[in-house]
Amino acid sequence: DAGITQSPRHKVTETGTPVTLRCHQTENHRYMYWYRQDPGHGLRLIHYSYGVKDTDKGEVSDGYSVSRSKTEDFLLTLESATSSQTSVYFCAIRGTEGDQPQHFGDGTRLSIL
Amino acid sequence: KQEVTQIPAALSVPEGENLVLNCSFTDSAIYNLQWFRQDPGKGLTSLLLIQSSQREQTSGRLNASLDKSSGRSTLYIAASQPGDSATYLCAVRRGGSEKLVFGKGTKLTVNP
Numbered sequence: 737d738a739g740i741t742q743s744p745r746h747k748v749t750e751t752g753t754p755v756t757l758r759c760h761q762t763e764n765h766r767y768m769y770w771y772r773q774d775p776g777h778g779l780r781l782i783h784y785s786y787g788v789k790d791t792d793k794g795e796v797s798d799g800y801s802v803s804r805s806k807t808e809d810f811l812l813t814l815e816s817a818t819s820s821q822t823s824v825y826f827c828a829i830r831g832t833e834g835d836q837p838q839h840f841g842d843g844t845r846l847s848i849l
Numbered sequence: 850k851q852e853v854t855q856i857p858a859a860l861s862v863p864e865g866e867n868l869v870l871n872c873s874f875t876d877s878a879i880y881n882l883q884w885f886r887q888d889p890g891k892g893l894t895s896l897l898l899i900q901s902s903q904r905e906q907t908s909g910r911l912n913a914s915l916d917k918s919s920g921r922s923t924l925y926i927a928a929s930q931p932g933d934s935a936t937y938l939c940a941v942r943r944g945g946s947e948k949l950v951f952g953k954g955t956k957l958t959v960n961p
Contacts, residue, residue: 740892767947769947776953778938778951778952778953778954779893779938779940779949779951780951781947781948781949784947784948786947792947794948795948826892826893828893835880835881835898835900836898837883837895837898838883838895838949839895840885840892840893840894840895841892842891842892843890843891843892
């Protein structure tokens, strides 16, 4: 298994509160990604990082911010959570040697009431 | 805009059967295509990655093919087992982009 740990694994919070999800990797991979998975929409890219302090937006980035101060950690922040952000969030990593596949963590189930 | 379609949405087969899962995409300018499986409550497990210049990839009982010109990929599973029961997802990546575009998956059930 790819060395990816997501925390927390489950979280319930209220609308308007800030939420931070953490992705930690032990593979020293350059690329890290945050996705959300929703019924009827499948998996969609929120943000990704191509190095320390280097990030870019994905397909559904509104309402989310990210930070990467160390190679091993990629944080996803919902500054003011809304019910539409209730979802399962997945982190993924990818190496840069050759054409590498993305490897996924086990996900964080986030419920916003 | 790239769209990825997987048909059927669900498939139920008896154990031992060989089966094919389908994935189609609208824009043939892809860099690679990746097949994943997802077990309930779990993340995605990478199965096979096919580069745009390749026609197929094999891993054990799995064989994935790619026909870029027609916008299709298939995942062939030989001698299916109950442990193969999962949702199978395909995703395509365009050259110069880090974005994977996913299909909605095919839920496979292999009955003992």
